[in-house]
Amino acid sequence: MTRLDRQFAFLAEAEKLKSVTRATPIHDASRPENSGEHSWSLALYALTLADQAPEGVTIDRVIRMLLLHDLVEIDVGDVPIHSQGGTAHGAEAILKAEAAAAERIFGLLPEDQGAELLALWREFEANESPDAIFAKSLDRVQPVLLNHQSGGGSWIEYDVTFPQLEERIGTKISRGAPAVWDWVRARVESWFERRGL
């Protein structure tokens, strides 16, 4: 196989991410969001909120991470953060399946390129480098705003309260982008208040 054969095999496989659905609905609540378009939103978040990133963050690396971060869901599916699997975060089985999926999917690429993108995905997952921490925080912000924009989304489905949102998500957003969580918090808190949640 030539280099282009392998690159196009990877790109054809990646197309399948558009069939992985998430718990969050799109803006008008007409259907669930899929993980392909979600990945686009996140890359656009990184580009738009670049001036919110702490010093030491390289936005173009964050964008690359976010373009790739969900590809493993082609094999494993999306685990909603407010579901059982989502809150029991470390869930060994899921992490193991995702690691295997990453090896399979990035393994479609030419070896050097596959290794590079696999390392970037692992850096994102490890959530330790400044780029990964900022990327992860954006991955937590966008579903909050999309739930809010669409009228409640997965908060309703999973009976989420504001303290749960703050604990499961707010703390993670704060870690990478504190001013962003302050802004989002002020916008969404009233949604929960109005419902006594």
Next chain:
Amino acid sequence: MTRLDRQFAFLAEAEKLKSVTRATPIHDASRPENSGEHSWSLALYALTLADQAPEGVTIDRVIRMLLLHDLVEIDVGDVPIHSQGGTAHGAEAILKAEAAAAERIFGLLPEDQGAELLALWREFEANESPDAIFAKSLDRVQPVLLNHQSGGGSWIEYDVTFPQLEERIGTKISRGAPAVWDWVRARVESWFERRGL
């Protein structure tokens, strides 16, 4: 309005691109592709096919361009390349509407940032800089492969022949990424041959 107010107004507006449908179906032909997930695919194409870019191309700028390139469709919709509007490319009215849409949508951002992203969008549209030419060629490649992967897609809908594909699309891909068109051509030509097209 604060800077974050404007950035989040832009991001909320951008979510609507997920409701703009295209002529190309997704990989398994189960539904039309939307312009949000299409934008993700293109950014991933740029990342993956970086070594196909001519000298002088900055891939991270290409990725940024591709993340933004279709936002104007929130106002104008997608004009399929094989449709009447698509082939009569220069169609003044469409170009004018897209230019107005770009001003409106990027105008939601803080002024400095809006001006920067509007300039990037205009650079893409002008199709003159090395980054724009490469970005445009990827924008032509992905629908060809998605039509092929999904069994024909918009080629069937618009009765496209191979000479038409070559003229409308192949020449444009060749301009930015000649080896990519050679590869794609060799894969898709037999689809048309089998149908006597």
